[in-house]
Every structure is written in structure tokens, then in C-alpha cells.
């Protein structure tokens with residue numbers, strides 16, 4: 538089919554939507570390192586993990602070999618309410634940039650939670666329900682994950698306890714209320730409802746919290762309440778598995794028109810949207826069937842890939858979670874309270890970390906003010922008000938397209954547009970008033986938190 542036949546939006550029929558999730562680990566020669574028990578340094582067993590996580594999710598977490606996991610019918614039905622997400626050919630952006638590059642983006646913001654997180658939230662809530670649990674606990678930073686999980690739990694009739702990083706709780710009252718619409722209870726973290734929260738409050742009075750700290754509280758609440766388990770919206774292998782629906786849909790849509798991307802770009806917080814978007818393409822690369830350039834884009838204020846260390850570390854500030862081997866800035870690293878809310882995690886998915894370490898992926902870091910410039914440019918050209926997180930990918934895609942203009946190369950670029958920015962207007966306001974700064978940690982800042990990495994082999 539000829540190029541000019543490609544529509545602005547490529548949709549899929551219900552039948553063309555994925556029937557299985559794809560587990561990238563099955564095709565990795567070097568598997569991601571296992572989670573370790575922080576006390577003994579031994580790999581976490583399924584039995585141990587089942588005290589914290591839902592049973593079937595633990596199996597997905599530990600399975601490095603099964604390539605395809607059939608998506609249960611109930612989850613497929615839920616997906617049909619808001620998926621397939623559109624794959625958009627950014628004709629207007631190409632025109633505006635006067636680039637020979639062909640730009641596509643997969644837009645995940647078309648649901649009430651406003652981001653891709655719902656793809657994993659419904660899966661995790663489904664397995665919790667199937668296990669007969671009363672409810673789940675979790676943390677939320679910027680609020681997207683908490684909102685997505687509230688929607689999923691509301692749909693399935695599960696209780697949902699959300700620990701929301703205190704500064705977001707105060708700055709984002711609207712997200713908080715959306716969660717309540719779906720029946721979740723929302724507690725600002727750190728709080729005095731948990732032992733670890735009390736400890737952190739005593740140690741850092743007046744702290745506005747962090748994601749790592751909220752995780753500690755949510756885990757403690759899960760293990761001390763009968764019928765509850767903890768769920769997490771990013772970083773974990775199971776989350777990347779569920780998010781593969783993004784990449785599978787994108788690939789099916791592109792294949793329909795015989796389009797093969799050269800460069801695939803995504804923002805990286807804990808790695809779930811990027812891992813999901815690249816999954817089937819990376820699978821081809823790992824199997825030697827095709828080649829692609831993959832680019833992770835992270836904020837300069839929290840640069841895990843580009844300035845972190847590949848080592849075992851805690852996923853949380855309270856140091857109650859298992860250790861994961863990943864690119865990390867150290868679990869005591871607290872990024873500047875800028876606005877890339879969903880990208881402010883000190884670590885990174887073990888799967889993506891291993892792939893990056895083995896040279897299958899690139900990473901770049903970008904400054905906050907440049908990101909907002911790109912966000913506004915994109916909003917005016919393509920119409921969608923993007924989330925600040927997503928705008929990291931927009932900036933990198935624009936930079937690649939500009940590069941194509943200089944070299945005359947007709948590259949095909951695919952990027953993940955993970956969400957909308959309706960709840961981030963305070964950040965946009967700061968950008969407009971000139972108050973927004975790009976704060977970049979010093980080498981000393983990073984060295985200080987890396988010096989506190991746990992001492993384990995691996």
C-alpha cells in the first residue's frame with residue numbers, strides 16, 4: 538500500500554486487538570537478575586513474594602521463559618471500553634517541522650485516568666479479585682497510577698487503599714477526588730497510619746514525601762491487613778508484561794500498512810510504558826529478525842539510566858521491599874520536586890536495565906524547561922495537551938525529526954504519548970510564568986546516595 542494511503546489514525550478491530558501479552562524476557566539471552574531478599578541476599582521465592590503480591594502476579598513476575606500469556610476474557614472486555622488506543626500519524630507535526638521523517642505516536646491518554654497505567658491496573662485488580670482478596674494497597678506519585686487502580690478496583694468491586702505522595706496530595710486535589718469518585722481511600726504519605734511512615738516523619742519532619750516512602754507504607758499496610766495485597770504500577774516485570782498491549786497494538790497497526798519504524802522512543806520513569814511499547818519490536822531484535830533503535834528519555838533531574846549505577850538496590854526509601862538489580866540513583870536519592878511527577882523514581886525496570894546494559898537500547902536525559910517547550914509546541918500542532926512525562930518522548934522525537942531534516946534521511950519514528958496533561962496545569966502555569974527551573978543533581982548528590990547502596994553480590 539502506498540505511503541499516502543496511511544490514515545491520520547490507524548485503528549484496529551476488536552478481533553485484531555492482542556489476545557495475549559508478550560513476555561520480552563522469553564527472548565532475552567541474559568535474563569534480568571532475580572529479586573533478592575534484603576535480609577539473606579537469597580533470591581525471593583514465590584512463597585515469600587505471595588505474602589506481599591497476588592499469587593498469579595507472582596508467577597508472571599518470576600516467569601522468564603513463557604513468551605505469551607493469554608489475556609483473560611474479562612480483561613479483554615475491559616480493554617475494549619477504551620482500547621485500541623489510536624496510533625496517530627503526526628502529519629501536522631511533520632509538516633510543521635518540514636522534516637522528511639515520518640512520525641507516529643501511540644496515544645494512551647484516551648481514558649479517564651489519562652494514561653497507559655490502566656492497562657496494568659485492570660490486570661492486577663483482576664488477579665486480586667480472582668484470588669478472593671478484599672482489596673489492594675498501593676502508592677501513587679503524580680496520581681495517574683492511583684487513579685487507574687481506583688477505576689479498575691471500582692469496576693471489579695475491590696477495596697483500594699492509596700498512599701499518595703504528600704506534595705501531590707496537596708498540589709493535585711483533582712486527582713485525589715477522581716480516585717474518591719471510584720471509591721478509593723487516599724492517604725497523604727508519609728502518614729502516621731504505618732510504622733514506617735511514623736519513622737520517616739520522625740526522621741524528616743515536614744517532609745513532603747517521595748514515591749519510595751509511599752511504597753513502604755503501602756507494602757506495610759498490605760502485609761498487616763488480612764485479605765490485602767500490594768500492587769505496583771511500574772518497574773516490575775509483570776507490569777511490563779501487561780503494558781506489552783501498547784506495543785502489540787502498535788505493531789499490528791503498522792504491519793497493516795507495511796510500515797517498519799527505525800526509531801522507537803519512550804519516556805522512562807520505572808520503564809513500564811517504554812517496556813510495553815518496545816516489547817514486540819525488541820523481541821524481533823533479540824531474535825535477530827529485525828533491527829530498531831530504542832531510546833529511553835528521562836528527566837535530567839532524575840537520570841537513572843544516564844547517571845545511575847547498575848546494581849542491586851531497594852525499590853523503596855523505607856528499605857522493606859526486595860532488592861532489584863537495576864540502574865539506580867540510590868534509594869535515598871530524592872529528586873528535586875519538579876513536575877515530571879511520574880518520572881521521579883530512583884530506579885528502573887530490571888528488564889530494561891539489563892537490555893540497556895547489554896547495548897540493546899540507548900538513553901538520553903532532557904531538561905524540564907525544554908520538555909515544556911516541546912509539550913506546548915506539540916499541543917499547538919497536534920492538538921493534544923500532553924502530560925509532562927509524555928513530553929519527554931515528544932522532545933526526543935522532535936530532535937530526531939530535526940536531525941532527519943539536516944541529513945535528509947526519511948526515518949520512521951514511533952513514540953509513546955503516554956497521557957494527557959489536564960491535571961498538570963499547575964506545572965504549565967509555572968512554565969508560563971517563568972518560575973520553572975531545570976534542576977540537575979550534582980555528581981556529589983548522586984555519589985552520596987549511591988554510597989548507601991546495599992552491599993550484595995550480583
Ligand SMILES: *Cc1c(COP(=O)(O)O)cnc(C)c1O
Nearest residue numbers: 771806807808809810879926956
Ligand atoms: C507513570 C507515567 C509515566 C512513567 O511511568 P513508566 O512506568 O516509566 O511508563 C509516563 N507517562 C505517564 C503519563 C505516566 O502516568
